[in-house]
Amino acid sequence: MKRSAVLVLGALLLGVAVAASLAIGARSVPLSEVLAALLGELTGDNAVIVRDMRLPRTLVGIEVGVALAMAGAMMQTLTRNPIAEPRILGISAGASTGVVVAIALFGVGTLGGWIWFGLLGAGLAGTLVFAVAARAREGASPVNLALAGAAIDAGLGALIYGLLSIDAATFDQFRFWVVGALSGRTSQMALQVLPFVLAGVVLAAVSARGLDALSLGDDVARGLGHRVGRVRITAGAASILLTGAAVAVAGPIAFVGLAVPHAARALVGTGHRWVLPVSALLGAVLVLSADVLGRVLFPPGEVPAGVITALVGAPVLLWTVRRR
Amino acid sequence: MRYAVLVLVLCAAVVASVSLGDIAVPPMDVLQSLLFGGGEYDLVVRELRWPRTLLAAVGGAALAIGGALIQSVTRNPLASPDIIGITQGAGLAATIALTTGIVSVAPAATAGGLLAAAAVFAFGGAQTSRRFVLAGVAIAFALRAGIEIVLTSAETLDAQRAQIWLIGSLNGRGFEEAAPIGVVLALTMAPLAWAAWALRTTSLDDDVARGIGVRPVARRYGLAALGVVIAATATAQIGAVDFVALVAPQLAQRLSKRERPPIVASALIGATLVVFADLLGRRLLAPTQLPAGVLTAALGAPYLVYLLLKRRRA
Numbered sequence: 340m341k342r343s344a345v346l347v348l349g350a351l352l353l354g355v356a357v358a359a360s361l362a363i364g365a366r367s368v369p370l371s372e373v374l375a376a377l378l379g380e381l382t383g384d385n386a387v388i389v390r391d392m393r394l395p396r397t398l399v400g401i402e403v404g405v406a407l408a409m410a411g412a413m414m415q416t417l418t419r420n421p422i423a424e425p426r427i428l429g430i431s432a433g434a435s436t437g438v439v440v441a442i443a444l445f446g447v448g449t450l451g452g453w454i455w456f457g458l459l460g461a462g463l464a465g466t467l468v469f470a471v472a473a474r475a476r477e478g479a480s481p482v483n484l485a486l487a488g489a490a491i492d493a494g495l496g497a498l499i500y501g502l503l504s505i506d507a508a509t510f511d512q513f514r515f516w517v518v519g520a521l522s523g524r525t526s527q528m529a530l531q532v533l534p535f536v537l538a539g540v541v542l543a544a545v546s547a548r549g550l551d552a553l554s555l556g557d558d559v560a561r562g563l564g565h566r567v568g569r570v571r572i573t574a575g576a577a578s579i580l581l582t583g584a585a586v587a588v589a590g591p592i593a594f595v596g597l598a599v600p601h602a603a604r605a606l607v608g609t610g611h612r613w614v615l616p617v618s619a620l621l622g623a624v625l626v627l628s629a630d631v632l633g634r635v636l637f638p639p640g641e642v643p644a645g646v647i648t649a650l651v652g653a654p655v656l657l658w659t660v661r662r663r
Numbered sequence: 664m665r666y667a668v669l670v671l672v673l674c675a676a677v678v679a680s681v682s683l684g685d686i687a688v689p690p691m692d693v694l695q696s697l698l699f700g701g702g703e704y705d706l707v708v709r710e711l712r713w714p715r716t717l718l719a720a721v722g723g724a725a726l727a728i729g730g731a732l733i734q735s736v737t738r739n740p741l742a743s744p745d746i747i748g749i750t751q752g753a754g755l756a757a758t759i760a761l762t763t764g765i766v767s768v769a770p771a772a773t774a775g776g777l778l779a780a781a782a783v784f785a786f787g788g789a790q791t792s793r794r795f796v797l798a799g800v801a802i803a804f805a806l807r808a809g810i811e812i813v814l815t816s817a818e819t820l821d822a823q824r825a826q827i828w829l830i831g832s833l834n835g836r837g838f839e840e841a842a843p844i845g846v847v848l849a850l851t852m853a854p855l856a857w858a859a860w861a862l863r864t865t866s867l868d869d870d871v872a873r874g875i876g877v878r879p880v881a882r883r884y885g886l887a888a889l890g891v892v893i894a895a896t897a898t899a900q901i902g903a904v905d906f907v908a909l910v911a912p913q914l915a916q917r918l919s920k921r922e923r924p925p926i927v928a929s930a931l932i933g934a935t936l937v938v939f940a941d942l943l944g945r946r947l948l949a950p951t952q953l954p955a956g957v958l959t960a961a962l963g964a965p966y967l968v969y970l971l972l973k974r975r976r977a
Contacts, residue, residue, distance in 0.1 A: 422797075426804075427800075427804075467968060467971075467972075470972065471971045471972065483739075483741065485796075485797060485800045486739065486741035486742060486746060486796065486800065487741065487967075487971050489746045489800050489803065489804075490741055490746055490906075490909065490964075490967050491964070491967070493745055493746060493905055493906075493960075494905060494906060494960045494963060494964035494967065495960075495964070496960075497830055497831075497905045497956050497957055497959075497960030497961075498957065498960055498961060498964070500826055500829070500830050500957070501830060501953055501954065501956075501957030501960070501961075503826070517811070518811040518814075518815055593804065593808070594804075640816060642812065643811070643815060645808075645811070646808050646811055646812050646815075649804060649805065649807070649808030649811075650805065650808050652804070653801050653802070653804050653805035653808070654801075656797075656800075656801040656804065657786060657797075657798060657801045
């Protein structure tokens with residue numbers, strides 16, 4: 340398949356996913372009414388549902404999917420590791436810890452504040468993980484990176500719940516957030532996250548050529564005239580920005596950054612100028628699909644999107660491991 | 664000589680744990696009350712603090728032994744029961760038991776841990792340690808998702824109780840929980856003695872091992888199964904006290920300067936760690952009680968970071 344055709348097809352899929360996310364739920368809204376509601380020609384319950392409830396969570400879903408998938412694609416190249424991913428590397432856990440510290444110790448109650456703490460936590464965890472990866476000449480082995488990430492995830496998880504076990508109210512709010520979910524997200528939240536995601540996407544775009552060179556090895560990259568250190572810092576910062584923002588708004592949704600880049604590479608080859616945009620599209624499709632599936636699985640309850648991606652993603656991880 | 668030091672440190676931690684609290688008991692009175700009974704502190708010492716401290720010591724020792732075995736088999740210092748899915752399996756079963764009340768927690772958690780381990784063996788096999796570990800990490804993630812489903816669909820109070828179990832707290836526990844761990848440790852004495860001998864050859868290349876008449880794969884299965892049973896029993900009784908199984912064997916290995924973590928030293932250090940963590944958790948923010956698992960994570964995470972950064976070839 341031609342690479343541009345993949346891009347068009349991805350965009351079409353995203354359109355379908357957006358339509359489904361707006362129309363399907365505890366109360367189904369016909370597509371004609373969805374359109375009318377978006378254009379402001381509809382009033383009543385359905386208009387409120389579409390505009391105030393489903394549109395914001397759909398927008399947040401797109402942002403989160405784009406962010407996590409692009410972050411995963413860059414992390415896989417940076418660590419030379421096929422199973423690198425924000426949650427597996429423990430960077431999501433870093434962001435979560437930042438947010439919980441913000442809530443429990445500093446009393447920060449808004450997303451605008453959480454984002455900064457999330458970025459700080461993601462930054463610290465990310466710096467640590469990339470430092471470990473950079474120490475090994477051939478890139479850290481998948482086993483060790485996965486174990487390191489899982490250990491960071493487990494350790495920070497215990498600390499998070501230690502903080503939460505002191506305070507019942509925060510715990511109740513947090514236990515839904517920590518799974519990774521899109522329900523109850525507002526359009527204001529979508530707007531607050533947007534600049535961070537955009538900044539991350541721009542940095543990713545800038546480092547795309549450098550990442551291509553980096554995947555050939557540091558020496559080759561240097562020979563081709565790339566400044567290896569600068570590429571690593573730019574792409575690392577981009578993936579931390581994207582992860583921190585996504586986790587702050589939707590919790591640590593797992594495995595989007597693992598499965599999507601592999602699918603993208605299978606479709607368009609290894610060049611980052613194609614892998615990154617295709618990953619972004621497919622990431623958004625995956626998160627929206629998981630969210631819609633979660634809504635219809637056990638009505639009237641909702642299964643958080645993060646649970647669905649984890650259940651789908653764990654087999655993908657096993658497959659990635661076995662294939663090598 | 665080194666073992667004597669480790670035993671002394673453990674005894675000191677135990678005495679400190681029994682003597683410190685809302686009512687401070689002088690160390691000499693602790694010893695007197697424990698050894699002979701009679702005296703004004705018997706209630707506090709014998710009924711309240713000693714059972715909990717004993718549980719901490721036994722549980723910590725069991726976790727550390729499980730960790731030492733699994734680390735040796737996988738030849739990876741980071742492969743502990745909390746990371747390869749055993750703890751998560753026990754946790755999922757315990758969470759279901761706590762939120763539904765259908766079964767009692769400890770048997771369910773033991774079964775859950777063993778089932779998870781069986782799944783890891785089925786997917787990963789013990790042929791190569793790399794696949795075993797990665798299968799464990801993947802299954803751990805899937806089980807975590809299961810725990811999260813249960814937690815989010817439960818009532819707040821149930822969820823919070825499950826959460827405290829998941830962190831690992833010794834609050835309100837004692838002899839009743841220590842007994843099963845003790846029984847399993849006693850029953851596995853003979854296999855453990857075999858394991859201590861078998862571990863000496865796990866660092867050998869498989870071909871070399873075959874050459875001197877050892878069956879490496881069968882031995883790996885045996886050692887790993889032993890570690891899994893001990894770790895699952897301990898986790899079922901005291902909850903998922905993080906990092907003990909990871910850190911204690913590493914410290915023991917470092918102290919003994921061996922190729923593989925020694926079992927007895929690991930057990931002593933694990934016991935000391937949990938007793939100390941429980942004591943800190945009780946006293947640090949008193950009267951608020953922090954679960955022991957939070958303290959072991961707080962102590963273990965920095966050590967892990969140090970381990971990761973120190974290794975030349977990560």
